[in-house]
Amino acid sequence: MKNFASLLKNKNKFLILGCGFSGSFFAKTVREIGCTALTSTRSENKDPNNFVFNSEKNIIPSEKIFDGVTHILSCIPPDKNGKDPVLRCLKNKLKSLPLEWIGYLSTTGVYGNTKGDWVSEIDLPNPYQKRSQKRLNCEKEWIESDLPVQIFRLPGIYGPGRSTFEAIRNKKIRVISKKDQVFSRIHVADITNAILYLLQNKDSLKYYQIINIADDEPCSQIEVIQYCYELMRLKMPKPMLFEDAKKELSPIAQSFWMENRRVSNKLLCETLGYKLIYKNYKIGLKNCFLNK
Ligand SMILES: NC(=O)c1ccc[n+]([C@@H]2O[C@H](COP(=O)([O-])OP(=O)(O)OC[C@H]3O[C@@H](n4cnc5c(N)ncnc54)[C@H](OP(=O)(O)O)[C@@H]3O)[C@@H](O)[C@H]2O)c1
Numbered sequence: 001m002k003n004f005a006s007l008l009k010n011k012n013k014f015l016i017l018g019c020g021f022s023g024s025f026f027a028k029t030v031r032e033i034g035c036t037a038l039t040s041t042r043s044e045n046k047d048p049n050n051f052v053f054n055s056e057k058n059i060i061p062s063e064k065i066f067d068g069v070t071h072i073l074s075c076i077p078p079d080k081n082g083k084d085p086v087l088r089c090l091k092n093k094l095k096s097l098p099l100e101w102i103g104y105l106s107t108t109g110v111y112g113n114t115k116g117d118w119v120s121e122i123d124l125p126n127p128y129q130k131r132s133q134k135r136l137n138c139e140k141e142w143i144e145s146d147l148p149v150q151i152f153r154l155p156g157i158y159g160p161g162r163s164t165f166e167a168i169r170n171k172k173i174r175v176i177s178k179k180d181q182v183f184s185r186i187h188v189a190d191i192t193n194a195i196l197y198l199l200q201n202k203d204s205l206k207y208y209q210i211i212n213i214a215d216d217e218p219c220s221q222i223e224v225i226q227y228c229y230e231l232m233r234l235k236m237p238k239p240m241l242f243e244d245a246k247k248e249l250s251p252i253a254q255s256f257w258m259e260n261r262r263v264s265n266k267l268l269c270e271t272l273g274y275k276l277i278y279k280n281y282k283i284g285l286k287n288c289f290l291n292k
Contacts, residue, residue, distance in 0.1 A: 004033045004200050012100075013068045016040070017053060017086055018076035021162055022105060022154075026073055026192045033196075038065060055085030066097055073103040073195070082134035084141050094147055101202075102142075102149040103195055108184060108212060110136045110153065113259040116180055120264040121153075121210050129255050143209065151210045152195065155218075155263050158284065159188030160291035164228040174249070176257070177222050178242035183256075184218040184263035187278035187287065197274050205272055214263040217280040224281050231289045 012035045016023045019039035027037040027049075040053035040061065051061050056079065072094065074086045086094075094102070109132035110125040127133045142149045158164075167173040194213045198205065222239055229236040242257055249257075268274045278284035 004196050007033060007035060007196065007200055012036070012070045014038070014071045014073065015065070015069050017072065017074045019050065020075060021159070022157060022188055022191050023073065023075040025159065025188045026075075026195070029192045029196065036068075053089075055079055055089050058089070060089055066093060069097055070100045071102070071199070072099060073105070075105045078131070078134040078138045082137055084138040087138075087141050087145060091145060091147075095145075099148060101199065102147050104139070104142050104149055104151045105191070106139055106151050106153050107132065107135055108153045108155045108214065108261070108263045109259070110139065111261055111263070114261040116182060116260045116262065118262045118264045121208070121212060121267055128259055139210075149209070150198070150207075152191070153210065153212045153263075154191060155184035155186055155214045157186055157188055157191065158288065160288045162188075163285060163288040164225055165232070165285075165288055165292060168225075168228055168232065168234070173225065173237075174245060174253075175222065175225055175237050175239045176242050176245045177220070177239040178257060181242070181257065181260050182218045182220055182262060184214045184261065185224075185281060185284075186214050187284040189287075190215070190277050193277055194268060194274050198272065201272075208267060208272070211268055211272075212263050212265055213268060214265045215276060215279055215281070215284065216265065216269075218262040219281065224285070227282060227285060228289075231285065 014030050014035055014037040016027045016037055016039045019027060019041055023039060027039045030037045037049065039050050041050055042054040044052055051065050052059050053061050076085050079085050109129060110127050111119040111123060112126035112128040125136050127136050139151055142151060191213055226236050246254060269276060278287060
């Protein structure tokens, strides 16, 4: 665990809205460093630190949930109308709080298809998919809210319990090859760690409202799958060409193959000095393999 002493010293209270894969990792880590973290899901669960927030059913957290909150992380995607669920239901509440910081997890899908070129925060977003247009609208809603928000654009998220290993074990894997196609990715631990690094050094680092969190080595899907089979000591099935596999893919799976980009992390890792824990898929997948 890195040293996040000042976050602890300030007795911060975090609300993590949308405690799914990334939110759970973040909540667990901030508790480990001694901060309070309350989390939301759409339906009730047994966790005493969890509360229900469901924008579709208009279930809004009670007033007492917000007592003493200093930091909020929203991990909730746009709703089906393309609106941000948190801003739609809670904007006025958030505006009434003395918040130090809000983090919003967005996607690098807003950059659209760059045909394999690198994209960074200074490139104009050019969303190709409808869901990415919705996402860009949500980013805009957050920026225009005048709340102290910082936006993190993420590529494919993986980590223990959600990686190619699960797809192989559950026989859901499709080994597809498409010439020159690459994907960027990020290990879930680096999302948490990078955000905490930025918070910890908030006073000494220049503030950027939009930051990519991606690893150093975008690469083809086949390389990743091949490496997983090697670690599992299994033989990888023969790859199918994308053109042949396409008709068997769901529209959403197909849509991921329609975009090809390399996401730059230079702002985070060079300008701001964050050191990735898992700088490429090999190191990250080893961690997933050992922590299955
Ligand atoms: N997965 C990826 O590879 C990827 C890549 C780039 C960006 N992102 C984005 O990054 C964020 C975090 O990703 P993730 O994979 O960690 O998310 P996730 O596991 O899918 O969790 C999403 C959370 O949002 C909650 N939620 C969804 N709709 C809601 C609504 N209308 N009202 C209230 N809560 C709602 C879910 O509630 P329940 O727990 O009740 O389901 C869940 O806790 C998301 O916005 C995601 O779209 C994901």
